[in-house]
Amino acid sequence: MSDLxxxxxxxxxxxxxxxxxxxxxxxRPRRAARLVPIAATVVxxxxxxxxxxxxxxxxxGTHTAGSLTGSSSTAPSTTPTRSPLPTSPDELIARFTVVxxxxxxxxxxxxxxxxxxxxxxxxxPGAGSGVTPPPADTNASTSALVAGTLTSAGVTGSFSLTIxxxxxxxxxxxxxxxxxxxxxxxxxxxSRLATGTARPDPGAVSHQACLxxxxxxxxxxxxxxxxxxxxxxxxxxxxxxxxxxPPLALDQLKVIVTSxxx
Amino acid sequence: xEFTEYVARQRPALMRFATVLTCRTWLAEDLVSDVLGRAFxxxxxxxxxxxxxxxxxxMVVNEYLSWRRxxxxxxxxxxxxxxxxxxxADERAERDAMIRRLAALPRKQxxxxxxxxxxxxxxxxxxxxxxCREPTVRSQxxxxxTVLRLDLTAGAPDFQETS
Numbered sequence: 001m002s003d004l005x006x007x008x009x010x011x012x013x014x015x016x017x018x019x020x021x022x023x024x025x026x027x028r029p030r031r032a033a034r035l036v037p038i039a040a041t042v043v044x045x046x047x048x049x050x051x052x053x054x055x056x057x058x059x060x061g062t063h064t065a066g067s068l069t070g071s072s073s074t075a076p077s078t079t080p081t082r083s084p085l086p087t088s089p090d091e092l093i094a095r096f097t098v099v100x101x102x103x104x105x106x107x108x109x110x111x112x113x114x115x116x117x118x119x120x121x122x123x124x125p126g127a128g129s130g131v132t133p134p135p136a137d138t139n140a141s142t143s144a145l146v147a148g149t150l151t152s153a154g155v156t157g158s159f160s161l162t163i164x165x166x167x168x169x170x171x172x173x174x175x176x177x178x179x180x181x182x183x184x185x186x187x188x189x190x191s192r193l194a195t196g197t198a199r200p201d202p203g204a205v206s207h208q209a210c211l212x213x214x215x216x217x218x219x220x221x222x223x224x225x226x227x228x229x230x231x232x233x234x235x236x237x238x239x240x241x242x243x244x245x246p247p248l249a250l251d252q253l254k255v256i257v258t259s260x261x262x
Numbered sequence: 263x264e265f266t267e268y269v270a271r272q273r274p275a276l277m278r279f280a281t282v283l284t285c286r287t288w289l290a291e292d293l294v295s296d297v298l299g300r301a302f303x304x305x306x307x308x309x310x311x312x313x314x315x316x317x318x319x320x321m322v323v324n325e326y327l328s329w330r331r332x333x334x335x336x337x338x339x340x341x342x343x344x345x346x347x348x349x350x351a352d353e354r355a356e357r358d359a360m361i362r363r364l365a366a367l368p369r370k371q372x373x374x375x376x377x378x379x380x381x382x383x384x385x386x387x388x389x390x391x392x393x394c395r396e397p398t399v400r401s402q403x404x405x406x407x408t409v410l411r412l413d414l415t416a417g418a419p420d421f422q423e424t425s
């Protein structure tokens with residue numbers, strides 16, 4: 001049996017072939033071609049985790065940080081040697097607090113450390129349920145994903161946020177699943193910004209924004225008006241409606257992911 | 263929005279959607295070109311709709327589902343062939359096997375799966391797009407998942423949760 005990740009991988013590969021067909025004469029460097037599926041897998045993993053976090057039973061241990069009201073006791077006051085990538089949920093929460101400023105408050109109920117990129121995320125032969133971790137790139141570090149509730153202008157919804165490394169040569173932008181009006185633009189610094197809104201059911205809205213910097217670093221954020229920030233059918237798990245609209249507009253989401261305060 | 267602007271912005275997305283739907287880039291190109299041609303003819307009406315892109319995408323689905331006649335007189339030129347990887351890349355092999363199974367699905371089942379798991383539409387929206395009832399959509403998807411050998415409860419990604 002396969003899982004949804006494989007189906008999404010198949011979709012991502014078909015998308016890639018569509019893009020390649022649209023730019024027919026372009027010949028990708030061998031290295032990029034080899035790494036594209038890896039980048040797609042990272043996105044898929046991040047996306048699946050983002051979609052799954054609200055399914056994780058709430059554990060009191062995950063509530064120790066992230067309840068923020070403009071100033072955060074969890075945020076380090078100084079970051080003298082900031083890494084390009086937050087490697088832990090705490091670090092991601094701290095940066096998110098700075099980026100948000102007075103725009104919104106949030107409570108991170110799920111804090112997840114993603115493993116370093118690996119050469120494959122497929123289950124290892126004989127691994128059965130797939131509990132064997134894939135081989136990790138020893139030069140890479142972990143990345144983080146946080147999710148929870150976010151409140152802005154009196155409206156509370158859900159959010160998920162992750163920042164992870166990517167391949168600068170892949171030339172691929174994020175695949176925003178479920179979105180109908182996906183918009184991709186290239187910013188002056190060469191970053192690619194993909195945005196879109198998913199409406200999986202009447203009344204269900206999920207704004208999604210994904211920034212891929214020239215070095216491959218990717219910031220992916222969802223904000224929705226349901227329990228599942230990626231959006232879900234109303235009567236399905238994660239489909240509970242929190243508010244008529246997400247707490248942030250798509251334009252606000254763009255400002256957040258493109259902030260220079262990360 | 264002007265038609266040319268729409269094409270510039272949304273053609274890549276339509277191409278991706280059509281390729282996922284058909285599993286064939288050449289067919290997707292034909293499909294999207296035809297649909298855009300017809301959309302151009304009625305753009306004055308489409309452009310004032312609340313969601314022009316959703317309408318055009320529905321045109322793609324309808325065109326795809328009504329392509330039986332066209333397919334009989336169209337010779338495949340460069341069907342997407344699953345790439346056989348001999349380096350033991352299980353992930354790619356599994357992905358390509360999934361593409362093969364997708365491509366082998368009956369057209370309506372494939373459209374239902376793509377609209378659900380790629381476009382994220384609800385049963386009701388899919389029923390509207392495919393012109394059938396919601397129970398039929400669920401039935402189509404159920405059958406498709408069986409053929410795809412897809413277990414929705416499997417495959418939780420590897421991650422470690424911090425305390």
